[in-house]
Amino acid sequence: MTETAANGRRPRRRRPPMRAGGLDLRVTLQDVADRAGVSLTTASRVVNEGARRVGPVMTDRVNRAVAELGYMANLQARAVATGHSAMVGVTVHNIDDPYFSSIAAGLIDATRTRQLLVCISSTAHGEAGECQYVSLMRGQLARAVVLIGSRSDDQRAREALRAEVSAFVSAGGRAVCVGQDMLGVDTIMPENRAGAMALARSLVALGHRSFAVLAGPRDVLTAKDRTDGFRAGLRAWSVELNPRWVVAGAFTRDGGYEAMSAVLASGPARPDCVFAVNDVMAVGALARLRAEGISVPDDIAVAGFDDIHTLRDVYPPLTTVRLPLKRMGEMAANLVLSEDGRDRPRIIPVPGEVILRESTLPRPR
Amino acid sequence: MTETAANGRRPRRRRPPMRAGGLDLRVTLQDVADRAGVSLTTASRVVNEGARRVGPVMTDRVNRAVAELGYMANLQARAVATGHSAMVGVTVHNIDDPYFSSIAAGLIDATRTRQLLVCISSTAHGEAGECQYVSLMRGQLARAVVLIGSRSDDQRAREALRAEVSAFVSAGGRAVCVGQDMLGVDTIMPENRAGAMALARSLVALGHRSFAVLAGPRDVLTAKDRTDGFRAGLRAWSVELNPRWVVAGAFTRDGGYEAMSAVLASGPARPDCVFAVNDVMAVGALARLRAEGISVPDDIAVAGFDDIHTLRDVYPPLTTVRLPLKRMGEMAANLVLSEDGRDRPRIIPVPGEVILRESTLPRPR
């Protein structure tokens, strides 16, 4: 009681920018302790419900003070003291793209019950942005970082990212990638190549013989893998792909629209079937064909990749390769949460499933 | 030099859970200072490029040490020291819904250059989840919190959220809402009511006389506002809405599908036109009508709301009310970043624009 009285409250801290007029009522654990008439230590122990037990009287007093003051622990300070936080950093290339938002949704869902704080950054393609974000997460003492999206074929950028990720891991974090296995960390790996290959086989089986590919961005490995897989699948049936009909384009609806335009402009001949390396592009292609008055699937068939949920109702229904996107997000979350204990990264392949719909009806020959 | 030698490096800190085998190489500012042979203070000043100038020699030495050691500041510690962080918390109801991911994309975009760290939580409807998240953000000393999505008509929940937000603001944060103005904070307010009203007028002008409304979830104010606005718009033309044809349903494709089913099942009569309170539901309705062999727009016209970008290519193209979703995200970011200095919250109404497309061709009478 003697000391306690002398232990005057520290003066309100300097709070630098201090919003105009907004009185600052940040309440600290010390405030709680004071109000409850206990030591800071005891207050901390009650709040943390940790190993150390506290008597029921004190516990009660502290809890009451917490409620009365509306106390919320300063999580940053806690992170500094303990050396780790509950944050999980996530990067996607474009959150507005349903491919990414589906995966993110799965991840967030799986994470909800686990008391983790998910931070999403939309890095608009490019390893540079991801690099920066991983570094930021290192600064946040993030528990993990999840890099969602295709790797690029830019070797230098990839090395830089690899180094950054490795620094993050050395600092005690965990890293997971959804895409290609190029970072030396746990990876959820959609089987783009095999999926596209299977799709090619199915399309040939339906009677299609000449193909165009709307191949996505040149430097994106996912696009490359799907294109290559498709070509390989055709080749297995001795069907060759006309290089003039393999045209690049952005991974967007408009990218698909323009790539389709390029195919149509390439000459009077037309392919039996167009494979767009993702559904979003396929929708753009459909729009372009409709604008031209070309009937799908009667004149030209169209197939996509991903089986995006929100696109399941375009007309005609799109043949595609289904990837369990939400599930992939959950799998990523599980990788983040499970201790590995093993020395080598886990690679989890995710097969795609060919879904034939009306956009590629059988072609009578 | 005398002191420096004695100033032995602190022993490596206790690092509690310590991943198996993962050697912990967290490098601190002290390490940098030691390596550069300068004081902690100087190192800090160099790293922060703050007001205080440091001589070129020291600056250089520190920068070199930073590079060599791969130093990344512990942002949590910085936040503790300064009393604020660069974090912005964002809640959406469902990140997988294009409505939300578009707004989020706009927000993230606008935020990229500003050195802010965006944390997104998907709170799956419900003020309770938002409450919890705002509290979490208070613990993170977040600079701001952005609540994206409709308020519900649950008064108690709303009060709780309001209290939590107010605690957040008292602690020096800023709050922005995208939805209804019910929280007493800066708000981006889509004019749902007016938009639906205008849509109703346009549809009547096209010759439609009997309407069904797929009205969304009962407790969601956005759904309610749109329904009410639509009803009011009809009434202005002396058209009444048959209550049996106002059916609730989830804000999803499947919700729209089922609500449409309910309308069809309600009797032999059919409405001229169906208004789904958002595009996603409208797409579900289209699917249901197609399944029934009912032609849109010849037999029944369909209209939605939002003008979701990825849905712009459904067939037939959907009449809707366009909301500038990405722009709304940017506006929210701007509200977050601009100091207000005013005493009362800013409310920014966002008008919707009626877009007539083929799903509601004029009906000859």
Place this chain on the structure above:
DNA sequence: CTTGTCCAGGAAAGTGCTTTCCCGGGCTAC
């Protein structure tokens, strides 16, 4: 009655950073 063992509570030392305050040297002004 003494000794040893828990046990709840508190003081204090940490966590990595910022920022205030102090100090000594070089400069200019008179």
Place this chain on the structure above:
DNA sequence: GTAGCCCGGGAAAGCACTTTCCTGGACAAG
């Protein structure tokens, strides 16, 4: 030549927590 003044550098005091270590009392065992 000296008084006054910046100016770059460092020591130390925060910031809001956690956790170790200590302490005094209650209790059981001998």
